[in-house]
Amino acid sequence: MGLPIIGHSLGLLKAMRTNKGEKWLQEKVRKYGPISKLSLFGKPTVFLHGPAANKFVYTCDGNALANHQPASIRRIIGEKNLFELSRDDHKRIREALMTFLKPDALKQYVGRMDGEIRTHLNKHWEGEQEIAVMPLMKTLTFDIICSIIFGIERGRRRDLLAQLFQKVMEGMLSVPINLPFTRFRGSLQSSAKAKAIIMELTHEKREALEKQGSSSNQDLISCLLGIRDENNLPVISDEEIVDNAFTVMIAGYDTSSILLTFLVRLLAKDPSVYAKVAHEQEEIAKTKGPDKLLTWDDLANMKYTWRVATETLRMYPPVFCSFRQTIKDIEYGGYLIPKGWQVFWAACMTQMDDNIYPDPSKFDPSRFEQGTKTPFSFVAFGGGARICPGNEFARIETLTMIHYLVTGFTWKLSTKDDSFCRDPMPAFNQGLPIIIQQKSSATPYDA
Known part of the structure; x- marks a missing residue:
């Protein structure tokens, strides 16, 4: 089981970095099989x-396996986030989030996302120059989420949130020892400040809704x-709103920017x-x-x-591993997994x-012409009842950005490295520097 408290954590983190x-995990499978x-x-x-393990986790009865992230993630994001809740609470929060994130609702946000991307390209990509792709993609996804998820205009508050989120991400997957100068301490402190901003924003938006000055x-x-029950009472508490807005921010900030960065690299090399x-x-x-959004x-075409993009996600998934916790003793593959144990895959x-x-x-995009043949073998967005609620949001974001880029x-790449x-998400050592050149006939991205 490794060292007390630390266990094999440092070995896994070192291997990932x-x-x-x-x-590291394949060696474990080679030594001990698919269960260890x-x-x-x-x-x-x-x-x-294995696929059977993916299916088991994604379809397991909520009375047997519960969402339960490592202590570092749970303490940084908050106890009321979707990834931590189970059973009725998970269903209630997920249904509330899907009110906003389902395809029918997202259709009305395509134009706003388009506008954010045009503004970003005008500011950062114009002319012939060398740029680092990954930092700029993070800037883009942060601005899109601030606009559409939080409704925060550009300015001091958005800039401060950007700084705080960078610190939050650094210690998401770390040994949860709250000591000075540790990554965990820095992320925990930045999380508290960021969530205070989101709570303040929540109060402002409630006041605006009560005055019926906003939609x-x-x-x-x-x-x-705005979601109310049959007695016109709020379905979600302020704490749940903050934790889950924060969760959506974290889930969408890195994942989409990573996919876009890998796509830029792929298109440069192929x-x-x-x-x-x-x-x-x-x-x-x-x-x-030129002025049509x-x-x-258009996205459907x-x-x-x-x-x-799907083949890129297959080869370079942003999320490497996930966790659950057993609510009771359960049997899997002939083994007993005790109550309270962490399930890692x-x-x-x-x-x-x-x-x-x-x-x-x-790299072969034709793999996905007819869908996935083996169930639960392609799980970039999860699976079962817990499939990522933001998958359509990510699709819109990715396709719109690639449209204006190409x-x-x-x-072309400007480095051999x-x-x-x-760490724990993919990070390019130099941010993936490229030399860009604007097409002489290009007008679609003009704001």
Whole structure:
């Protein structure tokens, strides 16, 4: 089980930071099979591997397995977040979030997301220059979430939140020892400050709604405030609103920016894929005037581009591992997992299994022309009742940004070192520097 409290935590974190996390776990599978035990982040833990394990976790009865993140994540995000809740509370919060994040509701936000992306490109990508992709993609996803999730205009408060979120992310997956100068202490302090800003924002939006000076559909926080039961009482408390707005922010901030960064790298290294994506997007651009925003129907026509994005997620998943906790003694694969144990699995490992995806290191978007053949083998957005509620939000964000990039720019890598590590999310060592050149005929991204 490893050292007291620390267990195997430092070994796993070190492997992830040197981009060897999957090899570290594969060695464990080689030695002990698809079910084994260890200690992680202060908890006795069982490690599960394979499509059957993915299916077991994603479809398990809520009375047997509960959402239960490592103490570092739970204390930084808050106890009332969706990833921590189970049973009726999970259902209530998820249904509330889906009021805002379901496709029918998101259609009205395509134009706002389009506008944020145009503004970002005008500010950061114009002309011929060298830029670092990953920091700029993080700036973009942060601005989109601030606008659509929080309803925060550009200015001092948004800038402060950006600084705080950077610190929050640094200690999300760490040994939860609250001592000075540790990553965990820094993230915990930044989380408290960020959540105070979100609580203040929640109070402001409630006051605006009560005065009927604003719409409950203008952002996620306003939407959650506007949800009432049959007695006209709030369905969600202020603390739940703050914790879950914070959760959506964290879930969307890194994941979408990572996918977009890997797509930029792919399109720079594979001219044939770039040509096909560009052709699809230019055909859509021909139907638009320079001032016409993208629509939901335009996104539906970006089929090849989304297959490219899906294959990118298969090979380079932003989220490496996840956790649950047993509510009672349960049996799996002939073993008894005791009540209170942590269940740990790296669902994405099945996405590089050559028994499921032949030649898994080869980039091949055609794999997803007919969907996934093996259930629970592609789980970039989770699965079952707990599939990521923000998957459509991410799709809109990704397709819209790629549309304006390939119709407005060409680019090439400006470094031979395009490697990355996981800390715990993928991070490029140099931020992925590229040299961009604006297409002379490009007008679609003009604000």
